[in-house]
Amino acid sequence: MGSENPAEPAPEEPPLRPLSARSVILSLLLGTHPPELPARELGRLVERFDVGGSTLRAALSRMVASGDLRRTDIGYRLSDRLLERQRRQDESVRPRTRAWGGDWELVVVTATGRGPAERADLRTRLTGLRLAELREGVWLRPANLDRPLPAGLDKVAERGTTRPARPAAALAALLWPLDAWSDAARALLGHVGRTGRPAERLTLFAAVVRHLLADPVLPAPLLPPAWPGDELRAAYTDYRRELEGEVRALVGGA
Secondary structure (H helix, E strand, O other), X not given: OHHHOXXXXXXXXXXXXXXXXXHHHHHHHHOOOXXXXXXXXXXXXXXXXOOOHHHHHHHHHHHHHHOOEEEOOOEEEEOHHHHHHHHHHHHHHOOOEOOOOOOXXXXXXXXXXXXXXXXXXXXXXXHHOOOEEEEOOEEEEEOOEOOOOOHHHHHOEEEEEEOOOOOHHHHHHHHOOHHHHHHHHHHHHHHHOOOOOHHHHHHHHHHHHHHHHOOOOOOHHHOOOOOOHHHHHHHHHXXXXXXXXXXXXXXXXX
8 A cells, every 4th residue: 555655655635625505406416316315305415414493494485496406396406507517427437348459439529619618518518428649629538438428529520540659558548538537536545434424425435426426437558557447437336326315214214
């Protein structure tokens, strides 16, 4: 272990942002399938994460007004626009991959005359597809993900496959900050066993989810040694199973 070797510095503590009431509610619903909880049980649940009743009611009112949540006959449910976020979160924990034969996905942005908001939205969509930008408008990734590129991209880009001349591992290291991602993942993993309070654990695993969303999910030959992606996913899967058990017990025991 690095902490046993005086020549190796201890990993830095991960930057953990305390969760707002809104973030606590979203974290719970994003991890629940289907993403709906009765109002009474939601109130009892968030108390464990240091969210009081008046704070909860104010947050729920704002979230319904802003379109984050829908009020239902039994409680609150994620809005349709956040179901895509839940899908991406689920996929970050269980990415669907296929054998990699050396091809790379290529997306070249061809649309012109777009405003800053449109460009930023496209960049967010392409990043969410785990593509990386080689230069402005040219996006790549190994073709090892078992998912098609959305047909809607055809309106703004040309897409296809390619085999770059640059060695694949060198290109991956150029496109993604792999060492930095690995270091941050190990810092998060080191924090798991030292976090006990429910609010602290929820905050930690919200950070884990954010980090998993940034995992490029590369083929094994392109990753640095001892890549911690699977270990981080396993830690989050264990926590979500624990949290889902608590939700089921609370709702079932109502």
